[in-house]
Amino acid sequence: MSCLALPAHALPSPCDGGQVWEDRNGNGLREDDEPVLPGIQVSDGVDVVRTDANGEYRLPIVGGRTVFLIKPAGYDLPARRDGLPDFWVHVQPEAGPPLKYGGIPEAFPSCRDFGLRPRAAQAGDAALDVLLFADSQVKSAQDVDYYRRDIVQPLAGRHGAALGLTLGDVVDDDLSLYPDVLRTTMSLRVPWLFIPGNHDLDFDAATDEDSLRTFRRHFGPDTFAWEEEAMTFIGLDDVIYRPGKTPAYFGGLREDQFAFLQAYLPTVRKDRLLVIGAHIPFFEEGPRGFRAADRERLFALLEDFPHVLLLSGHTHGQRHWYHDAGTGWHGGTPLHEYNVGAACGAFWSGVKDAEGIPDSTMADGTPNGYARLSVRPGGGYALSWHPARDAADTGIGLHAPKVLRQGAYPAWGVFANVYMGDARTKVEYRVDGGDWKPMKRVEQPDPRVMVENMRDDLADRLRGYDRSPEAGPSPHLWRGALPTDLPAGEHRVEVRAFDRWRGELTASTQYRLEAAGP
Structure with a gap:
């Protein structure tokens, strides 16, 4: 019952079905020792049918649809020449409408057989x-x-x-x-x-x-x-x-x-x-x-x-x-x-x-x-x-100022963009190995993107083919205030986020405190 796509002048009479079998050797042809597969589902995107005891299915011929096999668990599909899994055929008794990018210009028969390769037990x-x-x-x-x-x-x-x-x-x-x-x-x-x-x-x-x-x-x-x-x-x-x-x-x-x-x-x-x-x-x-x-x-x-x-x-x-x-x-x-x-x-x-x-x-x-x-x-x-x-x-993007004045009001912070985070994600930070403190979730633009926006704005000529996007509020951004009452010099900032699937994620950055007079 095999029916393959042929040039329009060589099309067989439209048919409304096909057969599904176990392609044990993977050659795309049913051999005498390869059994048919009953109970396999096939659809045209509207109706869903199962193959009968002979492995055969029937679907109505409706032009413009695509008939496809619903691949069952435990089986693999052969690959088409382009590498995609081979599980469909277009239903098109006549050529489709002309379109700029081709559409489906050729006629297709509406039937085909499907071979399934048994997969090794897992x-x-x-x-x-x-x-x-x-x-x-x-x-x-x-x-x-x-x-x-x-x-x-x-x-x-x-x-x-x-x-x-x-x-x-x-x-x-x-x-x-x-x-x-x-x-x-x-x-x-x-x-x-x-x-x-x-x-x-x-x-x-x-x-x-x-x-x-x-x-x-x-x-x-x-x-x-x-x-x-x-x-x-x-x-x-x-x-x-x-x-x-x-x-x-x-x-x-x-x-x-x-x-x-x-x-x-x-x-x-x-x-x-x-x-x-x-x-x-x-x-x-x-x-x-x-x-x-x-x-x-x-x-x-x-x-x-x-x-x-x-x-x-x-x-x-x-x-x-x-x-x-x-x-x-x-x-x-x-x-x-x-x-x-x-x-x-x-x-x-x-x-x-x-x-x-x-x-x-x-x-x-x-x-x-x-x-x-x-x-x-x-x-x-x-x-x-x-x-x-x-x-x-790391799953975390960090932004922090490079330098702050020692003793200044602590109005500046480290920002952690936890890419897979949501409102329930726990995010903490610490400075110089001190105690872990909670970070606050904030729905605002990520400063890293804002920096790129400013660099683009201030550039005398294009920095790339297209600018970076305008920063928008991020649903997975956290902030922690950076202390300024520490000794002058470099200070290490560590951030950890508790991802529900990957567990603890960590990232680090640093900032410097400088002594300065008025």
Whole structure:
């Protein structure tokens, strides 16, 4: 029953199904000794069906959809020629609409077979390690080079992850860069899943339904599910495109996505972590924020799951959000959303370092980089943020004045930006090995970013291609007053933060006291 994509003139009659089998030797062809797999779920983004006793499935032929396999736990998928996991086929009896960046120009049959490779059994307590990227958002070949050297290359061959996710804005409107970004990302040699963002749209599409055709041609379905032993992952396109209107998009979900969720979620195990990934944060308010009615409707579908984590991008900042009744969540405990910082940081801006890569610290003081998710059996998980090419990787950025007058009123302080911190994080400091004292959480701009803003303002010529972003209030900034009643000279300041997942994190700096007369 195998049906492959062929040139339009050679297309077979449209078919509405296929077969799933155990590809034991990984050659992509079913051999006589390779059994079919009953009970495997396949979807077109609306309906969800299971393969029968012969490993066969049937789905209606609806042009414009993408049929995808929901990879079950315990199996791997073969890789396509571009390195992506091979789990989809487009449903398109005729060529799609002409679009600037190509869309899906060719016709596709609506059927195909899927081979699954059995995975070697793992220990029952084995964790699943996942790389999380958000907003690589390249706008040129130069930005792709930054992405490669700053984010991808340092991870290649040493990341140890079993899965990778990109949470939207793969590019910055120039969809011709998709192949370069894909080639760069797949050099990490790990199955990778992509979710679209608002800068991944075909802006010349006439409808929201057609606005992700180029994205889907390169990366597969815009809404999908993927299962591992410790985690079920659902990726959702949550950008509603409105051609010719203002705003041009807002956050929300389509009716077909709700149909998929209503069909699929009842089949999902509740003893593993359920992760929902999207681009626009579910907490985002305003004209381009996430539609409240859709959020409440989604949350109602998730309410009975005891272990849920939401992942989002889009803001080019980083924060933890805990949904409660105020945002439509009525579960027994707050629903955690981790808004992941951007791989491109502040859009690849700021002064370049010795390697020729822009600083790109975000407006909230978080350095650009990537996150990691470690999922444990039973629904537990750990998160961490890793600044790009930071060998120290302390998780804390410090700012303090270099010199103060001995005996001056202690009006100046040390600031600690704890990148993964939130209102419950305990942060302390001490001077010269003295007693640890609590630091106060302050929602104000990080002074380190403000310093860059001032340097840009005072410069007679551009310091970089784009300035550093204007500093904005940071949700993970702490302050401690620096004593001035100590002897003249250098004084060491130590800061420690108690991260709920990584434990105690430490960083240090110093300042100098000088004796001075009026």
